[in-house]
Amino acid sequence: MEGVGKSLALKITELQTNGSLAELNKLLGKTPNGVIEMLSIKGIGPKKVGQLWRELEVESIGELLYACNENRLIELKGFGEKTQAQVKKAIEFKMASAGKFHYYAAEIVADKIIAEIKIKHPAVLVSLTGAIRRKCEIIEIIDVLIAEKINTENFIKPENSIPVNFIFCDKDNFYDTLINTTATAEHLVLIDSFKASTKNKSEEAIYESLGMQYIEPELREGLNEVKLARNKNIPKLIEYKDLRGALHNHTKYSDGYNTLTEMAEECIKLGYEYFGVCDHSQSAFYASGMKPENVLKQFAEIEVLNKQLVPFKIFKGIESDILNDGRLDYDEEILKQFDFVVASVHSNLKMDEEKANTRLIKAIENPHTTILGHPTGRLLLSRQGYPVNHKKIIDACAANNVAIELNAHPYRLDIDWRWIPYCLEKNVKISINPDAHVKEGLLDMYYGVCAARKGMLTKEMCLNAMSLTEIEKYFTS
Numbered sequence: 001m002e003g004v005g006k007s008l009a010l011k012i013t014e015l016q017t018n019g020s021l022a023e024l025n026k027l028l029g030k031t032p033n034g035v036i037e038m039l040s041i042k043g044i045g046p047k048k049v050g051q052l053w054r055e056l057e058v059e060s061i062g063e064l065l066y067a068c069n070e071n072r073l074i075e076l077k078g079f080g081e082k083t084q085a086q087v088k089k090a091i092e093f094k095m096a097s098a099g100k101f102h103y104y105a106a107e108i109v110a111d112k113i114i115a116e117i118k119i120k121h122p123a124v125l126v127s128l129t130g131a132i133r134r135k136c137e138i139i140e141i142i143d144v145l146i147a148e149k150i151n152t153e154n155f156i157k158p159e160n161s162i163p164v165n166f167i168f169c170d171k172d173n174f175y176d177t178l179i180n181t182t183a184t185a186e187h188l189v190l191i192d193s194f195k196a197s198t199k200n201k202s203e204e205a206i207y208e209s210l211g212m213q214y215i216e217p218e219l220r221e222g223l224n225e226v227k228l229a230r231n232k233n234i235p236k237l238i239e240y241k242d243l244r245g246a247l248h249n250h251t252k253y254s255d256g257y258n259t260l261t262e263m264a265e266e267c268i269k270l271g272y273e274y275f276g277v278c279d280h281s282q283s284a285f286y287a288s289g290m291k292p293e294n295v296l297k298q299f300a301e302i303e304v305l306n307k308q309l310v311p312f313k314i315f316k317g318i319e320s321d322i323l324n325d326g327r328l329d330y331d332e333e334i335l336k337q338f339d340f341v342v343a344s345v346h347s348n349l350k351m352d353e354e355k356a357n358t359r360l361i362k363a364i365e366n367p368h369t370t371i372l373g374h375p376t377g378r379l380l381l382s383r384q385g386y387p388v389n390h391k392k393i394i395d396a397c398a399a400n401n402v403a404i405e406l407n408a409h410p411y412r413l414d415i416d417w418r419w420i421p422y423c424l425e426k427n428v429k430i431s432i433n434p435d436a437h438v439k440e441g442l443l444d445m446y447y448g449v450c451a452a453r454k455g456m457l458t459k460e461m462c463l464n465a466m467s468l469t470e471i472e473k474y475f476t477s
């Protein structure tokens, strides 16, 4: 047949006889499932997927989305800002269809719905309820409680197709229903909610009538919050306004979008007292990690800016890769010049628990390490993160006076809030870090605070709730 050579003819015969190609199967066997899945994303063909895999080490759709958020595709040959935006949109759509949503995406929709109800029915009592009100990191449905049967048919249809569930009740039992729909079943059993007298005027009154402290919605999971509330032992939870500065951020020096000046000015605009710049270290080649000469160049720029921006201060930080053997990424000579060091794992993520623990603990024990960055490397809804023994890691941080990051990026929220109580028990401070790669990313600290509250973090135990004077002292002690 014309156009079909001998080798192609053989392959066609093989495919017809066996229903598969040995050579293709061999190649598929060598390709991670996530990479094969990436082929289903609209807008990038096999050649580009191969490039993403080999050049950026992206091995799943979730990692690809994260790479878009870190602007990794802009510089890549054959890609660019437009392609990156398209890929991002395509992935977000794909993820949405899987029925699970990051809290931040759900919250945007939820806020719009509440605003719409308040405009159309200003006199009606309304509240978010369920998992979204508990600020869970993953949301499957937005629950809305309304104290009147209103017509919701013509309400905005969420663009990302997240389902919305309207619950209607009488005005008289709005608060009882709010309690019953916000909490998990476990929490309701523990508080004996059926004993609450009806027609209460507020949730505070209901908890009081049940003989306990008020329990914030975020805490109503059915863990140990009820026991603590009965003994009046729930501390005052941290609030977004308690934050005084932003540590761990990126600039154009590595893979950030904005300049040092732009990032600092944004922090000032947001009312912060200090900014920690933590660009990537030299081994992070995929993120344009800084060679020692670039570090020195950045130091010089910081010193000039710090004179201009007084009393605001930029701290000289670094996000040092934790190398495969647990060492940090520069010589002593450079390391000792940083005000603080965030130590994070970015490469060789496929480790067993023992290897991960050894690697992390070695980095924690390094006297230059100030904060352990995103302790598990997880990406919510897409990458599990390497297995670590949280207790051992937290104990090591306690022994070496190292704080732990709660990476506030809504895809990370790593350390998991469930481990915050153990950190507090061991007197390990939590740093709510935006890991901003663009100035708007500084606002992500809000999501960090949401997660931190679920873990009962207090202002006193949050590193970046310290004032400038306090944190200066902390970094030098």
Ligand SMILES: [Zn+2]
Residues within 6 Å of the ligand: 319, 344, 346, 373, 374
């Ligand atoms: Zn990182």
Ligand SMILES: [Zn+2]
Residues within 6 Å of the ligand: 248, 250, 319, 435
């Ligand atoms: Zn970072």
